[in-house]
Amino acid sequence: MSQYIIWGIDNLGILPPVQHGMKPMLVADASFPYLNIHNKVEQYLHAQVLFDSFGPNPLYEDVVRGVELFEKNGCNAIVAVGGGSCIDVAKCIKLFSKLPHGSNYLQAEWTDSGIPLIAIPTTAGTGSESTRYAVIYYEGAKQSISHPSIIPDYAILEPEVLSTLPLYQKKCTLLDALCQGIESWWSINSTELSIYHSSFAVSTIIENMENYLNGGDLLSTRLVMNAANRAGQAICITQTTAPHAFSYKLTSIYGLPHGHAVAVCLPAIWQYMLSGKNSCIDNRGWNYVQRLFEAISQALHCSSPQDAIDWFQSMLVKLEINPPLAKARENELNLLTESVNPIRLKNSPVAIDRDAAYNIYNSILQ
Numbered sequence: 139m140s141q142y143i144i145w146g147i148d149n150l151g152i153l154p155p156v157q158h159g160m161k162p163m164l165v166a167d168a169s170f171p172y173l174n175i176h177n178k179v180e181q182y183l184h185a186q187v188l189f190d191s192f193g194p195n196p197l198y199e200d201v202v203r204g205v206e207l208f209e210k211n212g213c214n215a216i217v218a219v220g221g222g223s224c225i226d227v228a229k230c231i232k233l234f235s236k237l238p239h240g241s242n243y244l245q246a247e248w249t250d251s252g253i254p255l256i257a258i259p260t261t262a263g264t265g266s267e268s269t270r271y272a273v274i275y276y277e278g279a280k281q282s283i284s285h286p287s288i289i290p291d292y293a294i295l296e297p298e299v300l301s302t303l304p305l306y307q308k309k310c311t312l313l314d315a316l317c318q319g320i321e322s323w324w325s326i327n328s329t330e331l332s333i334y335h336s337s338f339a340v341s342t343i344i345e346n347m348e349n350y351l352n353g354g355d356l357l358s359t360r361l362v363m364n365a366a367n368r369a370g371q372a373i374c375i376t377q378t379t380a381p382h383a384f385s386y387k388l389t390s391i392y393g394l395p396h397g398h399a400v401a402v403c404l405p406a407i408w409q410y411m412l413s414g415k416n417s418c419i420d421n422r423g424w425n426y427v428q429r430l431f432e433a434i435s436q437a438l439h440c441s442s443p444q445d446a447i448d449w450f451q452s453m454l455v456k457l458e459i460n461p462p463l464a465k466a467r468e469n470e471l472n473l474l475t476e477s478v479n480p481i482r483l484k485n486s487p488v489a490i491d492r493d494a495a496y497n498i499y500n501s502i503l504q
């Protein structure tokens with residue numbers, strides 16, 4: 139991963155993509171006009187071209203319009219200011235911009251377009267500013283884009299921007315980062331480097347969560363933003379696991395924000411994996427997985443994995459992050475069970491078959 143991480147929006151003006159002679163396109167979500175960094179970003183991006191025609195679950199067609207605008211205006215760099223979806227759109231515009239017009243970009247052979255990309259996250263959650271992944275929707279189905287070239291060249295972390303977030307959004311994005319840190323830690327793809335990032339992310343979030351959510355000082359906000367970024371760096375190495383795989387249909391059926399959906403899935407899945415000795419698929423063995431569970435528990439300030447699961451559930455209750463209420467329970471359980479992405483399940487240390495997935499969803503909805 140090749141990326142410069144820079145603290146502070148005031149450093150934006152020194153970056154090559156916004157210096158004289160470059161024509162960047164600004165990709166921004168609906169929150170941009172209300173951000174406390176709005177004027178500074180516009181000050182640096184002279185003669186900007188703005189693209190904001192997309193929603194929180196961006197469509198393939200949205201990206202195509204972004205590509206057309208980028209090329210029509212002769213842009214040669216991209217600056218993304220927003221949450222994870224906004225940065226994902228910018229990544230896809232970068233990846234697709236030099237592909238043949240009229241083709242299905244999702245079916246094309248992707249290469250590095252060479253377009254400079256700066257990401258300025260306005261939430262502390264997805265870590266998208268430091269990952270090789272993006273998510274868009276094509277014909278109603280989620281499409282996971284992965285390519286090393288879409289890791290932004292620069293990530294500008296400005297903690298002051300988080301002060302304007304609504305409390306519920308701060309909770310959801312914080313929980314997304316916490317879950318990503320935990321999932322990366324127990325992933326079968328974990329490495330010494332990924333565990334270094336994920337353990338830092340989990341510990342830092344736990345130590346600063348209360349102060350951050352209560353509108354604490356800039357230091358706790360800065361640490362949470364750093365932790366979310368580090369969780370993103372961790373999953374860039376390992377990918378996410380079962381809680382993310384289980385979460386997506388909860389979002390589409392019940393309208394839960396992504397971080398909310400992932401958080402209500404994680405304790406039920408961890409509970410299932412605790413008794414997974416005979417279903418362990420991590421090549422390093424069950425004893426190794428147990429040691430990871432113990433280490434994660436310690437980072438959560440708990441004495442055992444079971445205590446950690448119980449604490450996590452209690453924390454969700456305290457934060458009023460509740461599971462959805464099923465309306466047509468049996469039908470919805472079957473729909474949820476069939477929706478799970480098997481690729482992400484394979485990253486988890488314990489195998490989860492269809493019956494197990496059904497029972498896990500049943501536990502979540504209770």
